[in-house]
Amino acid sequence: MIVLGIESTAHTFGIGVIKEKKILVNKRDLFTTEEGGMVPAEVADHHVDVCDGLLKKALIEAKINMNDVDLIAFSQGPGIGHCLKVGAFFARALSLKYDKPIVGVNHCVAHLELGSMLFDCKDSVLLYVSGANTQVIAYAGGTYRIFGETLDMGVGNFIDAFARYLGLGFPGGPKIEKLASKTKEFVKLPYSVKGMDVSVGGMLTNMKRKYSSGVSKEVLCYSVQETLFAMLVEVAERALAHCGKKGLVLGGGVACNKRLQEMCKIMCIERGATLYVPPNDVLVDNAVMIAWLGLQKFSAQGRGDAYNSLKIRPYERTDDVKVGWK
Ligand code: ATP
Ligand code: FE2
DSSP states (O other): OOEEEEEEEEEEEEEEEEEEEEEEEEEEEEOOOOOOOHHHHHHHHHHHHHHHHHHHHHHHTOOOOGGGEEEEEEEEESOHHHHHHHHHHHHHHHHHHOOOOOOEHHHHHHHHHHHHHHHHSEEEEEEOOOOSSSEEEETTTTEEEEEEBBBSOOOHHHHHHHHHTTTTSSSSSHHHHHHHHTTOOOOOOOOOOOOEOHHHHHHHHHHHHHHHTTTTHHHHHHHHHHHHHHHHHHHHHHHHHHHHHOOOEEESGGGGGGHHHHHHHHHHHHHEEEEEEOHHHHSSSSSSSHHHHHHHHHHHHHHHOOOOGOOTTOOGGGGGGGGOOO
């Protein structure tokens, strides 16, 4: 089956096409700023501007036309309402115009399921670290269970907030990583693991204070990475031990960070577990993962979703999703 995926939960508008497990194309257009963050209505305007052009390019690159597509899948939630509506509307219009079945999928579960498209990693814990989300998840008893998560802000949004403060623009993660690589000088920042959860509250104020008193950008970037990632590795390791799982799969944009990957690798080697790291272009928000989850949902249901069930779900949680395909 050929599946067209559409992603529009936040900053990224994406079109991906897969044929079973083969990626035919993965196109993305990212809303970025030189400084300042995202204004929902502006991001949605961006998605409206790029959607049809990106689809045309994707079809040409995949060497198919809309008639070859067997299924359309789109991100139904969670995310920014303005942005989700653009994707939902675009997907539904294409479904009606070309008479194709359509399914809506959960964006976070799509990040998690991507591992199963790329690796044989059934018995794994997932460390999902993106902009809005920071969760340690394992599949158990018919659903994805969240073993630990951030108590306040997602690690990506936190890093972006600090980057914004430094005037580095959006997305901040890659810029922070670059600055961090310039030093190994560490300053102590609040390290906050509570049971299986992490918290970043208070860290930004602490960093701002240190910056005003003369600590360099580089030292702060290095220290924030070391501190945040150590917190994540600690809870991921505890989840591996608790669940008795043998693999760790990374997901989400922050997992592109080489230092986070390295720290996870060290922990996995020490525990005799395997680390699975998808390539960067499918770690960040992308529509290939949406197409892949759509294919599994469609195969399990044996049909597309009814049109009256396609409303966006801005607040849908990972553990709300009924997993019928495993
Ligand atoms: P969600 O999946 O929660 O909806 P999202 O839509 O913001 O989140 P992604 O595209 O998965 O997510 O991740 C974007 C985040 O990843 C941004 O916060 C960005 O700064 C961060 N990021 C990207 N590359 C890196 C990097 N090399 N190091 C650290 N963070 C990074
Ligand atoms: Fe995401």
